[in-house]
Amino acid sequence: IEQISREIGRMVLNTRLYETERRLVAELQEIDRYKGELIATISHELKTPLTSIIGHTELLEELSTEVDSVQAISRNAQRLNRLIENLLNYSRIQDRREHARRAVDLTVLCENSLDLLAVQAEQGGLQVKLASPPSPVVVYGDPEELARVIDNILSNAVKYTPAGGRVDVAVSADGSWGEVACTDTGLGISVVDQSHLFSAFHRSSNPEALSIPGTGLGLAISRRITELHGGDILVESTLGEGSTFRVRLPLSDRPVGDWALEDR
Ligand code: ADP
Numbered sequence: 001i002e003q004i005s006r007e008i009g010r011m012v013l014n015t016r017l018y019e020t021e022r023r024l025v026a027e028l029q030e031i032d033r034y035k036g037e038l039i040a041t042i043s044h045e046l047k048t049p050l051t052s053i054i055g056h057t058e059l060l061e062e063l064s065t066e067v068d069s070v071q072a073i074s075r076n077a078q079r080l081n082r083l084i085e086n087l088l089n090y091s092r093i094q095d096r097r098e099h100a101r102r103a104v105d106l107t108v109l110c111e112n113s114l115d116l117l118a119v120q121a122e123q124g125g126l127q128v129k130l131a132s133p134p135s136p137v138v139v140y141g142d143p144e145e146l147a148r149v150i151d152n153i154l155s156n157a158v159k160y161t162p163a164g165g166r167v168d169v170a171v172s173a174d175g176s177w178g179e180v181a182c183t184d185t186g187l188g189i190s191v192v193d194q195s196h197l198f199s200a201f202h203r204s205s206n207p208e209a210l211s212i213p214g215t216g217l218g219l220a221i222s223r224r225i226t227e228l229h230g231g232d233i234l235v236e237s238t239l240g241e242g243s244t245f246r247v248r249l250p251l252s253d254r255p256v257g258d259w260a261l262e263d264r
Contacts, residue, residue, distance in 0.1 A: 040091035043084045050084065053077050079213060086217040089148070090200065103254035104143050105136035106178050107171045109150045114169065116151070117158050125163035132171035137178040140252035141229040149225050152218040153182050153233075153245045159212055161186030161242075177231075178251045183244040189237040197235060198223040206239065222247075 057074040064070045110130055114121075121128045139146070157167045165185040172179050187209050189197065196202040200220040203210060223233050230250045237243035 036091045039087055043087040043091065047081075047084050047088070050077060050081055054081060083215050083217075086215045086221070090217055090221050100259055101141050102143050102259040103138050103140050103252050103256050104146055105138055105256050106150075106180055106249070107132040107137060109143075109147055110154070110169050110171055110180060112147065113150045113154045117155055120155075121158050121167070124158060124161070126158060126161055126165055126167055128158070128167045128169070130169045130171070133173065136256055137171050137173045138252050138254065138256055139178045139229070139231075139249040140254060141249070142225075145225045146229070146249075149222040149233075149247055150180060152222045153180070153247060156218065157182050157184040157186065157243070157245070159214070160184070160209060165242075173251055176251050178249050180247045181244055182246075183242065185242040188239040188241045188243055189235065190239045194235055194237060198233070 054074070054077045057070060057077055060070045061067070061074060107130075110132070114128060114130055117128070154167070154169060161167060161184045166183075167185075168183045170179075170181045170183075172181070187204075187206065189204050189209075190206065193202075193204040193206075197204075198219050201216040202220075203214055203216040219233070226233050226247060226249065231248045234246045234248070235243060236246075
């Protein structure tokens with residue numbers, strides 16, 4: 001009887017703990033939803049006046065004799081615009097449920113992204129190479145979101161690598177995983193910073209990296225997107241030497257372009 005009553009006691013305690021845990025999780029989810037809504041609303045409200053400011057600055061750039069000042073206003077307005085875009089993307093990723101998925105070739109995503117970065121890389125004096133297998137490396141997902149991940153990783157490599165450096169992008173397939181590995185000879189990231197790198201708004205603490213404009217949102221968005229696609233992003237880096245970012249996604253056997261509308 002003693003043993004049975006001990007068992008019952010333990011079961012009651014477990015049920016109570018389970019209930020508390022469930023309530024806490026529900027509360028946290030609610031808080032998270034409010035946070036997402038708040039970010040989305042504020043960003044949206046900021047965007048309207050800023051679009052007007054950018055429009056008028058473009059006009060002033062053509063008319064004004066104070067070219068330097070107008071350009072400074074324009075540069076900073078664009079910067080603010082990018083920050084708001086990132087905030088909006090961040091909150092959209094948090095609550096988008098239904099989206100079109102397609103079979104996408106990772107090599108094509110990298111080629112498109114490197115096309116966009118070609119001028120910036122050349123101006124920065126960087127050597128950029130892409131290595132990929134002859135057959136497509138196909139994953140299944142939202143092409144726009146996946147392109148955002150690849151753009152973010154490759155543009156960071158270009159952004160955080162000083163002149164004379166290299167960026168090597170390698171696409172590969174291994175078992176049931178497709179991978180994009182982006183290796184740069186850039187500033188590198190300390191071990192401490194690596195552990196916070198994928199949290200929203202986190203930027204490396206070294207002054208050289210901080211002097212380069214950024215919002216600290218790109219990697220948080222990228223990891224979230226990759227996880228929603230069943231994959232992950234990994235980083236290996238040595239401060240002062242360079243970094244490798246690996247985006248890993250499950251391979252798909254669908255033909256490239258095949259698509260469906262799905263719920264998350
Ligand atoms: P952002 O570049 O807008 O600040 P990210 O979330 O994309 O935001 O990156 C977060 C931080 O990680 C950056 O501020 C930078 O300090 C560091 N980082 C990202 N990629 C690299 C890289 N390839 N080399 C060195 N530092 C990097």
